[in-house]
Amino acid sequence: MVPKVVFGEGCFDQLTTILSSHKKDKAPFIYLIDDVFETNTEFIDKINLRFNDKLIFVSAAEEPKTSQVDELVKDIRSEFTNLPSGIIGIGGGTLLDLAKAVSIMLTNKGSAADYQGWDLVKKKAVYHVGIPTISGTGAEVSRTTVLTGPVRKLGINSDFTPFDQVILDPELTQGVPKNQWFYTGMDCFIHCVESLNGTFLNAFSQSYGEKAYDLCMEIFLKEDSLSDAESRAKLMMASWHGGMSIAYSQVGVAHAMSYGLGYVLGTKHGIGNCIVFNQLEEYYGEDVVLFKKMVEKHGIEIPQGVCANLTDEQMEIMINVAMGMVPLWENAFGEEWQSIVTPEKLKELYLKM
Amino acid sequence: MVPKVVFGEGCFDQLTTILSSHKKDKAPFIYLIDDVFETNTEFIDKINLRFNDKLIFVSAAEEPKTSQVDELVKDIRSEFTNLPSGIIGIGGGTLLDLAKAVSIMLTNKGSAADYQGWDLVKKKAVYHVGIPTISGTGAEVSRTTVLTGPVRKLGINSDFTPFDQVILDPELTQGVPKNQWFYTGMDCFIHCVESLNGTFLNAFSQSYGEKAYDLCMEIFLKEDSLSDAESRAKLMMASWHGGMSIAYSQVGVAHAMSYGLGYVLGTKHGIGNCIVFNQLEEYYGEDVVLFKKMVEKHGIEIPQGVCANLTDEQMEIMINVAMGMVPLWENAFGEEWQSIVTPEKLKELYLKM
Numbered sequence: 001m002v003p004k005v006v007f008g009e010g011c012f013d014q015l016t017t018i019l020s021s022h023k024k025d026k027a028p029f030i031y032l033i034d035d036v037f038e039t040n041t042e043f044i045d046k047i048n049l050r051f052n053d054k055l056i057f058v059s060a061a062e063e064p065k066t067s068q069v070d071e072l073v074k075d076i077r078s079e080f081t082n083l084p085s086g087i088i089g090i091g092g093g094t095l096l097d098l099a100k101a102v103s104i105m106l107t108n109k110g111s112a113a114d115y116q117g118w119d120l121v122k123k124k125a126v127y128h129v130g131i132p133t134i135s136g137t138g139a140e141v142s143r144t145t146v147l148t149g150p151v152r153k154l155g156i157n158s159d160f161t162p163f164d165q166v167i168l169d170p171e172l173t174q175g176v177p178k179n180q181w182f183y184t185g186m187d188c189f190i191h192c193v194e195s196l197n198g199t200f201l202n203a204f205s206q207s208y209g210e211k212a213y214d215l216c217m218e219i220f221l222k223e224d225s226l227s228d229a230e231s232r233a234k235l236m237m238a239s240w241h242g243g244m245s246i247a248y249s250q251v252g253v254a255h256a257m258s259y260g261l262g263y264v265l266g267t268k269h270g271i272g273n274c275i276v277f278n279q280l281e282e283y284y285g286e287d288v289v290l291f292k293k294m295v296e297k298h299g300i301e302i303p304q305g306v307c308a309n310l311t312d313e314q315m316e317i318m319i320n321v322a323m324g325m326v327p328l329w330e331n332a333f334g335e336e337w338q339s340i341v342t343p344e345k346l347k348e349l350y351l352k353m
Numbered sequence: 354m355v356p357k358v359v360f361g362e363g364c365f366d367q368l369t370t371i372l373s374s375h376k377k378d379k380a381p382f383i384y385l386i387d388d389v390f391e392t393n394t395e396f397i398d399k400i401n402l403r404f405n406d407k408l409i410f411v412s413a414a415e416e417p418k419t420s421q422v423d424e425l426v427k428d429i430r431s432e433f434t435n436l437p438s439g440i441i442g443i444g445g446g447t448l449l450d451l452a453k454a455v456s457i458m459l460t461n462k463g464s465a466a467d468y469q470g471w472d473l474v475k476k477k478a479v480y481h482v483g484i485p486t487i488s489g490t491g492a493e494v495s496r497t498t499v500l501t502g503p504v505r506k507l508g509i510n511s512d513f514t515p516f517d518q519v520i521l522d523p524e525l526t527q528g529v530p531k532n533q534w535f536y537t538g539m540d541c542f543i544h545c546v547e548s549l550n551g552t553f554l555n556a557f558s559q560s561y562g563e564k565a566y567d568l569c570m571e572i573f574l575k576e577d578s579l580s581d582a583e584s585r586a587k588l589m590m591a592s593w594h595g596g597m598s599i600a601y602s603q604v605g606v607a608h609a610m611s612y613g614l615g616y617v618l619g620t621k622h623g624i625g626n627c628i629v630f631n632q633l634e635e636y637y638g639e640d641v642v643l644f645k646k647m648v649e650k651h652g653i654e655i656p657q658g659v660c661a662n663l664t665d666e667q668m669e670i671m672i673n674v675a676m677g678m679v680p681l682w683e684n685a686f687g688e689e690w691q692s693i694v695t696p697e698k699l700k701e702l703y704l705k706m
Contacts, residue, residue: 004512007557007601048402159357168557203586204360204521207594211564233556241560248360 001247003128004165006306007236009229012131012169016048017334019086022127027082028052032072032099034091034133035059052080060094063262063269066112066149069101076106083107085236086127089163091272092184093137093146096130098147100161103128112156113149121158130163133172136184136237138191138243140166145268152324153263160291168240170232180222182300183270185235186291188242189216190273193287194252198331204247209245212238220294253283257349260322264314265306278302279352283332307350319346354600355483355494357518360589362582365484365522368403372439373478380435381405385425385452387444387486388412388554389457390415405433413447416615416622419465419502420456423462436460439480442516445537446490446499448620449483453498453514456481465509466502471494474511486525489537490590491544491596493519499622505677506616521593523585535573537543537625539644541595542569543626546640547605548598555601562598565591573647603684606636610702613675617667628667631655632705637686660703672699 006014019029028051035057037043047055048234056222076084083106089099103125105112115121139145143162144155176184192213195205215238219231226234258272266277278295281288295302310318323329323346330335359367368435372382381404388398388410400408409425429437436459442452456478458465468474485493492498496515497508529537547568548558568591579587620628631648632639648655652668662672676682676699682690 001358003354003515004601008555170556202361203583203590206569207564207587207590210567211560211594214563215560230556234560237556237560241564247592248694323705 001244002162002164002166006166007168008327009171009233010169010323012046012172015088015129015131015167018165018167018183019088022086023050023164024082024085026052026087028054028080029086029088030084030102031055031088031090032102033057034095035129037090037133046268058091058098060091061181062266063148063153064094064098064101064146064148064311066079066101066116069098069105069112069147072102073105074100084126086129088129088131090131090133092132092134093139093187096137096139096163097145097147099128099130100125100139100163101147101156102156104145104156104160104195112147114160115149115156116145116147116149116152116154118157119159121160123154123160125160127164128237129165129167129173131167131169132186132236132239134176134180135173135232135239136186136188136242138188138239138246140168140246141240141243142248146262153321155257164270168236168243170229170236173232173236178298180270182294182298183268183274184278185216185220186274187234187237187270188212188239189220189291189294190254190277191242191246191251192216193284194254194332195249196282198250199334200249200331203251205245205247208241209249212242212245217290221290221297243244250327252328252332253280256322256325256328256332257346259325260318260346261306261353263321264310264318267306273302275306278351279349289337304348306353307353308348315347315350318350321341354597355515355517355519359519360521361411362520362524362586362614365399365520365525368441368482368484368520371520373438373443373481375439377414377435377438379405380438381433382439382441383429383437383455384408384443385439385448385455386410387448390443390486393611397594400605407432407520411444411448411451412561413444415447415619416501416506417447417451417454417499419454419469419500421513422458423498424463425451425455429455439482440486442480443486445485445487446492446540449492449516450484450488450498452498453478453492454484454500454509455514457498457509457511457513463595464505468511469500469502469505469507471510472512474509474513476513478513479705480517482520483701484520484522484525485589485592487529487533487537488526488585488592489541489595491541491592493521493586494593494596494600496600501616506612506674508630521589523582523589526585526589531651533623533652535647535651536621536627538569538573539627539630539647540590540623541565541588542573542647543607543630544595544599545569545621546637547607547685548602550637550640551601551605552687553684558598558600558602561594562602565595565598568594570643574643574650577639605678605685606680607679609675609678609685610626610699612678613671613699613703614659614706615682616674617663617671620659624656627655628659628706629702632702657706660706663703668700669702671703672696675699
């Protein structure tokens with residue numbers, strides 16, 4: 001788990017103090033920042049750059065890739081003689097996952113693709129700090145960093161993946177576009193539904209999942225009296241608890257199929273989950289009904305027909321990627337999942353999306 | 354926060370594996386264990402002692418003291434040349450707090466009493482593991498270790514206090530006597546009420562506090578259909594979330610007054626909170642009513658008249674100790690707390706108990 005966390009409106013201002021005890025001589029802090037902030041001088045000016053510290057702006061338009069991680073690591077190694085004092089990721093799930101992966105790959109040999117899987121990382125990562133600017137993915141708290149590699153989309157799951165420090169400042173999520181707010185928040189809601197309905201559930205995950213679920217219901221469906229600030233703070237906590245829930249359980253059908261969409265079409269994780277979940281009433285009944293109410297209440301449009309023009313080959317890859325997520329299917333349906341989940345069934349579902 | 358945790362029935366069996374990577378040459382693991390387990394050979398046999406590892410059985414009949422910590426540290430230092438590989442605390446809040454304090458005092462000079470307060474500890478503690486065998490105090494997750502010192506009962510609150518590893522095995526809480534189960538569970542419930550009704554509350558603490566509160570309601574009042582195993586697992590999580598809630602907020606009236614009882618009469622924390630909370634309807638209205646229902650439902654007897662025979666001097670000390678808990682009163686009533694909380698008022702309340 002993340003050993004240190006600060007929370008509260010404006011707590012981003014504590015960053016300089018927090019980093020000061022981790023500064024090593026001649027070793028820079030490297031900031032990986034969502035490039036939407038590149039022109040936000042008010043925000044950037046709050047970052048106190050010292051000596052050779054460096055800002056790297058990264059687009060979150062695409063899901064993070066192992067090749068992108070390798071490239072960033074190569075650039076950092078060639079520019080600096082010393083290992084960085086720390087990596088600070090500022091942004092949504094993409095930036096946070098990149099920061100986690102880069103910090104690992106600075107101390108471990110080879111390509112990030114070599115470490116996709118469970119507990120393959122052997123050396124402690126460089127000190128890394130996560131600062132979410134959008135809530136829902138749970139990337140700030142999770143033990144994984146999901147990357148698209150040459151052969152699969154899969155996380156680097158390890159004890160060295162979690163951030164050493166997280167800064168939860170709800171103020172930073174101001175200004176997120178409405179659609180993105182919704183899709184990313186729904187990533188959390190869907191996590192929780194999958195975890196709470198999964199066969200891997202235990203009392204630990206259940207308690208976190210229930211809290212995140214309740215918070216999502218409050219934010220997206222029930223409470224019209226929440227102020228924007230309250231809503232932002234609560235969604236930040238929903239993301240946190242949702243991430244904790246899946247740290248000790250697993251996601252399910254929506255995530256497995258969304259990985260297929262992401263791999264073939266590059267569909268972003270949040271919207272991908274929404275596209276899939278919208279068609280899963282058969283498996284997640286009442287929760288899909290609630291989801292549709294949330295969609296309606298906030299006037300969100302869920303894309304339709306995204307798989308209509310796939311080639312046979314693309315469809316086959318999509319199905320293979322989805323079916324490859326064995327632990328997710330086992331969580332959803334138990335060991336006998338293959339009696340329920342067939343290529344034909346997945347094709348039928350994909351064609352509805 | 355605690356960086357590593359395992360959860361689940363039987364996960365205590367992972368202890369040997371978990372410790373193995375922390376073993377240093379010639380440096381023992383020291384186990385501080387509640388002496389109720391001394392004759393429980395089945396349990397003790399599960400602990401895999403190697404080389405010079407040592408079991409120390411400690412009575413939890415009294416609240417932990419700074420002098421007791423100093424004594425334990427002195428004994429360990431005189432018996433072993435090397436600093437221990439780790440301290441493992443097995444028991445309830447008393448044993449967990451002792452384990453945290455001993456691990457700190459093995460690397461910091463002077464007496465434990467010198468470190469009662471906030472952020473006075475300067476050196477990293479010895480690696481320490483917490484294994485609760487009763488649920489409710491939140492000591493397994495908190496950033497403090499509450500000790501009775503020569504001049505006050507106060508915690509050593511520091512970044513080095515939390516356990517490096519916690520093992521949450523609900524099986525270990527089997528066999529706790531009913532009264533103790535109730536008092537300790539109520540410690541959690543009362544934490545949550547105080548935190549949720551406090552002025553220091555933020556969305557972080559609120560989300561944890563609400564979950565712990567809901568779990569307590571489920572366990573102690575609402576759900577008669579829970580199996581013993583489910584109930585144990587849920588109470589373990591309630592304790593965890595309750596501890597997290599107060600890590601970022603504060604307790605209130607019941608804890609402040611209970612500290613007074615503990616200091617003068619040696620009343621244990623859990624039962625002390627119950628004795629006090631029973632008389633706090635004026636401040637915590639509906640929650641005290643719910644508490645009384647729980648007491649009735651489980652046929653628990655809350656001691657009465659505990660302050661009836663106090664000398665004037667004892668009463669004065671009790672009131673002084675309680676009033677000294679400034680942050681707790683500020684949390685309960687805001688900065689103007691002294692207009693509400695007077696020595697006369699506290700005396701009136703104590704005499705009801």
